Amino acid sequence: MSTPNDTLDCGHTLAELSTYLDTGEFADPGHLNQCPECQAGLAALGSISALGTDLRDADIAAAGSGTDDWMQSILDNLRLELRPGRSIPVRGGHADDILSETEGAISAVIRSVADALPGTAAGKCRLHGDVGTPGAPVTVSVDLAVVYGHPLEQRAAELRSQLAETLSQQTELNITSIDVTITDILAPPPSADRTQTTPEEKP
Amino acid sequence: MTEPLRPSASASDHAPAVAPDTAVNGVPDSAVAGELRRVLEQVDGVQKLYPAHPVWQNIAGAAHAAVTGEAPNPVAVDASGDVVTVKARIGVATGHRAPDVARAAAAAVRAHLEPRRCAVEVAVVHIAG
Numbered sequence: 001m002s003t004p005n006d007t008l009d010c011g012h013t014l015a016e017l018s019t020y021l022d023t024g025e026f027a028d029p030g031h032l033n034q035c036p037e038c039q040a041g042l043a044a045l046g047s048i049s050a051l052g053t054d055l056r057d058a059d060i061a062a063a064g065s066g067t068d069d070w071m072q073s074i075l076d077n078l079r080l081e082l083r084p085g086r087s088i089p090v091r092g093g094h095a096d097d098i099l100s101e102t103e104g105a106i107s108a109v110i111r112s113v114a115d116a117l118p119g120t121a122a123g124k125c126r127l128h129g130d131v132g133t134p135g136a137p138v139t140v141s142v143d144l145a146v147v148y149g150h151p152l153e154q155r156a157a158e159l160r161s162q163l164a165e166t167l168s169q170q171t172e173l174n175i176t177s178i179d180v181t182i183t184d185i186l187a188p189p190p191s192a193d194r195t196q197t198t199p200e201e202k203p
Numbered sequence: 204m205t206e207p208l209r210p211s212a213s214a215s216d217h218a219p220a221v222a223p224d225t226a227v228n229g230v231p232d233s234a235v236a237g238e239l240r241r242v243l244e245q246v247d248g249v250q251k252l253y254p255a256h257p258v259w260q261n262i263a264g265a266a267h268a269a270v271t272g273e274a275p276n277p278v279a280v281d282a283s284g285d286v287v288t289v290k291a292r293i294g295v296a297t298g299h300r301a302p303d304v305a306r307a308a309a310a311a312v313r314a315h316l317e318p319r320r321c322a323v324e325v326a327v328v329h330i331a332g
Contacts, residue, residue, distance in 0.1 A: 034277075036253050036294060036329035043331065084328065090302045094313060094323070096286070099305040101327040109297075109330050170301045170330055 009083050010035050017041045037083060040108035047115035088131045090172055101171060103127060109170055110142060113162050119147035120155055123183055127173070137176040140167070145184035156180040232280040235287075235316075239278045242315045243291055246308045248299030253328055255279035255290040287321040294329035301327045 007013050012031070017038060020026040032038050085103025092099045107125050114122035123143030130136040140163060146155055160178045167175055243249055254277045279290040289312050295301045309323040 034254055036292070039294075039329060039331070087326070090305050090327070093306045093310055096320075096322040097309045097313075098322070098324040099302070099309060100325075101301060101305070105301075105328050105330050112331070170295075172302050 008037055008041070010037060012038060014041060014045070018045055021045055036102075037104060040104065043108065044111055044115070047112070048121060086127075086131050088171060088173065089134050091134070103131060106167070106171055106173075109166060110140065110163060113166050114142055114144060114159055117155055117158055117162075119150035120159070121145045121186075129176075131173060134172065135174050138173045139176055140178045141181070142179070143181050143183040145186055146182055147186045152182050152185075156182065232282050233276065235282065236276040236278045236280040239280065239289060239291070239312055239315060240276055242311050243278065243293065243308055246304065246311050248295055248301075248304035249293050249308055250296040250331070251294035251329070252277040253292040253294060255292055282319075285320065287316055287319050288324070289316070289321060290324045290326075292326045292328045294331065295327050297330060297332045301330050 010031070012028075012035075016026065020032070021042065026032060032042070083104055085107065088101045088103060088106065090099035090101060106127065110125040111122045114120060114125070121144070123145060124141070125143075126141045127138055128141060129138035131138055142159065142163070144155070144159065146152055159180050163178050164175065167173060240252060243252055256279060277291065279288075281288045291308065291312070293304070293308055295304045305325045305327050308325045312323045312325075313321060
């Protein structure tokens, strides 16, 4: 998998993480166990890799963007999201306590929910608004690539529903809207079973 | 004229009016950090502890880790002042509500250090299955 050679805050790169997934080799293996951003990166790259494997024999030029720009876009956004980002406050049980979540942790949750849907891969995942102020309105935007044959509106609705539930559990943010944009439609492998969608699901 | 030397102060001269009954009193921060690490690891939903200060921001910690092969204690403790400050970065298992786990983690630290006054900083930096 080719990745942009961008360096994360910890000094490592997506390319290094990708190599680690492919080969198990990493210059500083102990670091992976200590760095939440690298762990989130490995999880996201693993999901992308799985989808990429499903699509590797496909003629992507036959549908969708016509190039692998979608993959590059995902990786570019992943680089930005694999940073701690802003601090999101959490109500404390004591006045002297300071509790928080990192924006990077929440972005990773959003991405994992999107990637868990069948035939989808999350592109850009963003929190908009003043996440540092409790109660301030926050909107979520997610760009999604969907494999051809999967029902677009249904996937978007599922994602919106699951994100609303997950974010209400995992954050105290005042989420006012969740905007899902289908940015790419990906061609499935020629031999893929087009009946991977359920009979009720219509593209 | 010389004055006789006063007897050197004993440890008891510096003891507080109330005998210390917390782990912080007289115990190095590093030892307290070790105790708090075990306390935090037992909090339901805490999946992992990450270095309170990322290693790449902590040259001393990185050097120690390089020499000894041991990862520095992830919990940062400073008991030098009147208020014991504790910082921890945690990973939360997805089956738990991260805000609740953060509060439970802070409460566990606070309970362990009682009756010392403390300020607990807990950041959720990773949520995963």
